[in-house]
Amino acid sequence: MTIAPDAAVSPRHAALLSWFGERRRDLPWRRTRDPWAVLVSELMLQQTQVPRVVPKYEAFVARWPTAASCASAPLGDVVTAWAGLGYNRRAVNLHRCAAALVADHGGALPTDLPALMALPGIGPYTARAVLAFAHERDDVGVLDTNAARVLARWAGRSLGRAEAQRAADEAVPPGQGWAWNQAMLDLGATVCRPRAPRCDQCPVSRSCAWSVAGRPGPDPAIGSAGGSTGQSTFAGSDRQGRGRLVDALRRAPVDAFDLPAAMGWPDDPARATRVAATLVADGLAQIDESGTHRLPA
DNA sequence: GTCCGGTTGT
DNA sequence: ACAACCGGAC
The missing domain is CATH 1.10.10 (Arc Repressor Mutant, subunit A)
Incomplete structure (x- = not known):
């Protein structure tokens, strides 16, 4: 199989995909395209960092390899398996989602955005993650705060929510939905970080408006993805x-x-x-x- | 002590 | 539009 020059794929696409190909980590959810497993991994990754998710994810999908098996388990068992991940309500949502999948979709995950978003616990991010990472669709951009930050800096200005989603969708190169979206999330998490971005290590800094302009303040990513509201004191709460x-x-x-x-x-x-x-x-x-x-x- | 985050409910 | 949800990293 030869790699033909493709006029539709820009240097940015080539550079980021090549960067991802060289440094991608071998994580368990990157070895599967099973929609249920992808869903479980995404729900866990929303709230918890990779090293702590790995063992929880493996135990969870080993115990409940399908939506049907999860739906038929007592909710309490799912909540117990969720220990250490935080946001226990999401374990409840996942269990409800499994039940809805069995009731309305024959135990399978839908392949369209509206049906996915109608499920408990699945919003815009998770729905697109299932489409890109399980169904390998290449017309959806998976937009979390990391990807939103990358896109805003590329554009050199802050982007509204709908605008960012449109940019994310349009940036996906044909046939590369899975790798491209994985690469975007990785770039945002490890290189294009909120503070102290590592532009010197960025494979696409030359096509980044903010970096090319010398990173003038204010950072365009500020405000594009809702500012964090201070968390009140945990002790005694x-x-x-x-x-x-x-x-x-x-x-x-x-x-x-x-x-x-x-x-x-x-x-x-x-x-x-x-x-x-x-x-x-x-x-x-x-x-x-x-x-x-x-x-x- | 401060920051992080996607979805839900207000 | 915005707070609540969690536990860990820093």
Whole structure:
């Protein structure tokens, strides 16, 4: 197979794809095109960094290799398998998504954007990731904050959300949807970083408007992907109590009487009850008639 | 202590 | 439009 010159593929495409080909890491979700496995990996990678996802991902897809197997497991088992990943509500969403896949799609992932986005826990990013990384579509740009930053710097100005998505879609070279999108995410994460970008190591700095212009302030990436809102103190927060209770529930059910201690508020049972109710509302816990809390069946 | 992030619900 | 969700990195 020869590599024919292709007028539609720019030097930027060639440089980035070649960069990715040389330095790509051999990660488990890069060895599969199975849509369910890709979905699981993307949901985990949204919130957690690669080294910690690897073992969780492998254990998860080994235990639940299909949407149907996941859907038929108790939600509590899925929440327990999620331990250490954070954002436990996403384990609930994944379980609901698996059930919806079985109910509405024969246990398979849809191959079109609207159907994917209609599923619980799947938004614009994850839907396009499934299309690009599982179905190997080459007409969708996978846009996370990393890719958005890369595109804004290439353009030399901040891009609105719809504008960035359009640019991401248009940048995908024909037949290279999988590699191109993987490369974009990698470039944003490791080279085109939010602060202290490594333009000297960037394979496409010569076609980057911001870099060519000498990186004038303000950074065009600022504002293109929503500024971060400061996180309030964790210690003593409701979040901390939620986390403590879910951890306790992963080990055993918790009697109503033991709730305040389990949540770290032995002197504030009212607060424990109130915050535990938010967990129930999120589908992460159940209360039986005697007041015992447990992970959902 | 501060920052990070995609989806959901307000 | 924006806060909540999490736990780990820095």
